[in-house]
Amino acid sequence: MSMKKASDYNLTDPKIMEDPYEFYTAIHNDNARAVHVEGVGYWIGRMDDIKEITKNTSVFSNSYFSEGGPLPTGVSGEPLEDDVKEIFNDGPKVVNALWTTDPPKHTIHRKLVNKAFTGRWVRSMEPRIRDIANGLIDTFIHSNKTDFIRDYAVYVPMIVIAEALGMSREDAGQFKIWSDDILSGNLDVLDHNARLRVAKSFVEANKHFESTVEKRREVPKGDLITSLATAKVEGKSLDTSEVLPIVNTLMLAGNETTTNLIGNAMGLLIKSPDLMATLRNDYSLIPLFINEVMRYDAPVQCLYRIVTEDTCIGEVKISKGSNIMLGWGTAGRDPKYFDDPNKFDLYRHNAEKNVGFGFGPHICVGLGLAKAEARIAFETIFDRLKDIKLDEKADLSHIPTFATRGYQKLDLVFNSNN
Ligand code: HEM
Secondary structure (H helix, E strand, O other): OOOOOHHHOOOOOHHHHHOOHHHHHHHHHHOOOOEEEOOOEEEEOOHHHHHHHHHOOOOEEOOOOOOOOOOOOOOOOOOOOHHHHHHHHOOOOOOOOHHHOOOOHHHHHHHHHHHHOOHHHHHHHHHHHHHHHHHHHHHHHHHOEEEHHHHHHOHHHHHHHHHHOOOOHHHHHHHHHHHHHHOOOOHHHOOHHHHHHHHHHHHHHHHHHHHHHHHHHHOOOOOHHHHHHHOOEOOEOOOHHHHHHHHHHHHHHOHHHHHHHHHHHHHHHHHOHHHHHHHHHOHHHHHHHHHHHHHHOOOEOOEEEEEOOOEEEOOEEEOOOOEEEEOHHHHOOOOOOOOOOOOOOOOOOOHHHOOOOOOHHHOOOOHHHHHHHHHHHHHHHHHHEEEEEEOOOOOOOEOOOOOEOOEOOOEEEEEEOO
16 A cells, blocks of 8 residues: 555656546545645645535636637747737637636526537437447448547547537548647647647638538528527527637537547446446446446546635635646545445446536536437447457557546457347
């Protein structure tokens, strides 16, 4: 048993990012309420604290950007090259919306978005999700091997959201280029060429969505982007300038996250053939499995809040302007909530109490969609593939970050069913 204290760990150490769970256990053992991470902020790991903080939106805020200000990504505010700036100037101005707002504005945005993301809409998507999953399996089934992340887990959510946002199936490739570019990192650390590429993709994507929003206002369709463009709260619908950042968030928020969920779930199954057999024999257990994966190996390990006034968490003094990281994945291992938290238990009675999709006003809009995608992804895999195993040469390392958790690749071998 290691006797290290939470404060002895360095979260940005590649070994800890590869496996943060020993650090999380130390947080709970020490009852450490806010662990300072040099150059990053304060890590919050206890479920009770996370719940409190998400509700206290005036002190722990999501409003990162100044309105009309620069950069869609990047934090230092350092000046960009003129040619990069010129491209951005041609795009939309920064408007805080949905994830980057606090109540009361957030409440209005959220009501509108909730009108689009109904359970009914998710159910209406299920046959299409199944088609997409089958179409992806068709691309690799004959080779009896796959990089499950590259060939499957990346594309399920990407194609679903691209179509929901009104892009044709053929345009899904363009959509992936845009979202990869926009997510390719903090502008501060990118070189000049990469900044140009990010700027171009950001502006192109926004022009495309702007025209789609305008078209759907004229000629509504049954898709998500029509609902966003036309839904009304208190008789008012959103301006296009507010719809666009929401569309951007939807484009980005559901992709890598859902990819990680599907990938982490498969990672657990190949390490536990008995568990795989149990689910294969009874698909009705898949939703329990997905809940427990969300608790045990959360796809999003943390998200940020910015502190608006000097405050304290427990004994730890935290000054205005500091970053707070809400450790969703750490709370999943909180022994006050979950018995024997480091054990994966398919039948855990309260696995759904995890906060892998967040908690409070900003709780994930897409959680019903993500769960449906993951469930259908496994139903379809079990229908069509058997004897699924890790390729001998496989490397199970994770993407090197503490914020999300997912495999870089997942090389599998299998046989096809009949
Ligand atoms: C397994 C997959 C997913 C995970 C783990 C996940 C996780 C999260 C978390 C932790 C939050 C809370 C943010 C906070 O409090 O700061 C969140 C918010 C959000 N998620 Fe997800 N998400 C997933 C899938 C999706 C999908 C598929 C969509 C949409 C297509 C989506 C859209 C959003 C949006 C728009 C928000 C912001 C909501 C708000 O600010 O009110 N997410 N998500």
